[in-house]
Amino acid sequence: MPSARRAPPVSEASEPAGHDGIRVLKKYPNRRLYDTRASSYITLADVKKMVLDGQEFEVRDAKTSEDLTRSILLQIILEEETGGMPMFTSRMLAQIIRFYGHAMQGMMGAYLEKNLQTFVELQSRLGEQARGLYDPKAFTPEMWAQFMSGQAPLMQGLMGNYLEQSKNLFMQMQEQIGKPGTTLFPGFTPPSSRK
Structure with a gap:
């Protein structure tokens, strides 16, 4: 469930969905993630839920449009590995x-x-x-x-x-x-x- 809903920044108000209808998340320098479809900021836990629900998405740098999807997925894996029961051995x-x-x-x-x-x-x-x-x-x-x-x-x-x-x-x-x-x-x- 997305956290704190806000009005989208002006540059994103009319932004189309990603190619092939893929959900686009934007990552800002302050480390916040913005869901362009839901027009709200979300957390890494929200992104994890998207993965578990099988939703297709991509994470883009808000300034450069660089694809950061793998980086965000690796962050989720790191959080899972450092908490509870890790999947990967050293x-x-x-x-x-x-x-x-x-x-x-x-x-x-x-x-x-x-x-x-x-x-x-x-x-x-x-x-x-x-x-x-x-x-x-x-x-x-x-x-x-x-x-x-x-x-x-x-x-x-x-x-x-x-x-x-x-x-x-x-x-x-x-x-x-x-x-x-x-x-x-x-x-x-x-x-x-x-x-």
């Missing part, structure tokens, strides 16, 4: 940092994104299977026992698919590296092609 974060500047940086980003998408799909399928359990009137101990007995094969199948997709993505990365003419390592000429 070891995992160190491994991610090591890929910056590495020739595999772009491929690793795509690999992680595809794996995360596969995991989200896995979670969605499990949610569909368990939907009846969330209705207190429909839930019985027998239903719970039946659900749990069916989960082992389901989980095995879903995890098998997940691991297979992960393996295929890794194999595609290896094939990309092995393709002739691939500029994975700019300036490097393999010894076999030198004269």
